[in-house]
Amino acid sequence: MKAIALISGGLDSLLAAKLIQDQGIQIIPLHFKTPFCHYNKDLQEKTRGLALLIKDNLGEDLRDVDIRQEFLGLLEKPHHGFGSHMNPCIDCKILMLAKARQLLKEWQASFVVTGELLGQRPMSQHRQALQLIEKESGLEGILLRPLSAKRLPETIPEREGWVDRNRLSNFSGRTRRPQLELAQSLNLKDYPNASGGCLLTDPEFTKRLKDLIDHHAFCREDVELLRYGRHFRLSTKAKLIVGRNEKENIALEKLARESDFLFYPGEEQAGPTSLGKGVFSEELIEISCAITCRYCDPEGTQDAKIFYRQFPEQAKILKVERMEEEALLRMRI
Structure with a gap:
C-alpha cells in the first residue's frame, strides 16, 4: 500500500507523513515548487535541504513537481x-491536491496525505474549507x-x-505544543519548529507583487526578483x-536580461548593484544612478561615479549626487 504525502517544508506535513508511514504504508513524499515559499536560500538549495530532511526522517527520496507557471495563472484571478x-x-491547495x-x-x-490541521489557518483550514478543498x-x-483525523x-x-x-491525532487550533511533543515522541531529527510559510502573507512582499500586477509586468522572472x-x-x-x-548584488546581476539596465559604483567605491527593468529615459538613468549612490559606502556618501549599462552593452559613467531621503521615499515600493 502506498500514499502520496504532500511536503511543504514545515513540521506539520512531516508529522503527517510519519504517522502514516509508522502504520506500514509506503510514503511517496511530494513537494510542489511555487514562486512564493519562504526560501532562506535559493530554490535549488532549499530543495536540497528539504530532500535531506525527508531522507533522514522518512528514508524516502523527495519528488518535486514544478507548478510555478500554473500558480501565476491562478494568482491573477483565484x-x-x-x-x-x-x-x-x-x-492553491486545490491546485496542489488535484496535481497529486x-x-x-x-x-x-x-x-x-497532508499536514492540514483543523482551525490552524483562518481561510483554508476551517471545517467548510477543508470539505470544499x-x-x-x-x-x-x-x-x-x-493530525486532525479524529475530528474529521x-x-x-x-x-x-x-x-x-x-493511532491518528485529534489536534486543532493554532497552538504548536502538540506538534512539538509529537515530533519528539516520533524521534524526528532536525525538524523545523514552524509550519510552512508563504510570502503571499507578507505585507511588504505583497506590496511589491501588487505593484507588478498593476503595471502589467507579471511573469515568472519578474516575480522571482521580488524577493x-x-x-x-x-x-x-x-x-x-x-x-x-x-549576495543580492550577485543575484541581481545574474538575473539581468537583455535590455535591462545595471547600475553600480566603480572599484574604488563600495556600494550596491541596481537592476533597472523597463523603459529608461536619460532622466530616469540619472535618477537610478542617484538612488544607487544613496546606498554607497561609507554611509553618508554625498556623490559618486556610477557605472551604468543597458545589458549587455558596454558601461558608461555618470557622476551624481545622492538622492535625498524625501524623494527616495516617494518612489519606494
Missing part, C-alpha cells in the same frame, strides 16, 4: 478569492489529514482498515531594484 493579503490559499490526484495511478498510490480537488474519501469524517483508508484511526533588494517605482514603465548585500 476562484475562491484572497486571504488577508494576496494569498489564494484555497485555490493525477499522480496516484502513475505512482500506484491509493490515497493522499477535498471535493474540488477530486479526492473525496481518499484525502487523509492525520472517516476516510476510505480508515474505513477499509488500511490505516488505524485510533531581492529594495524596490523603487520610477515611472509607469520603469522600476529599480537595489541590492542590500553582496
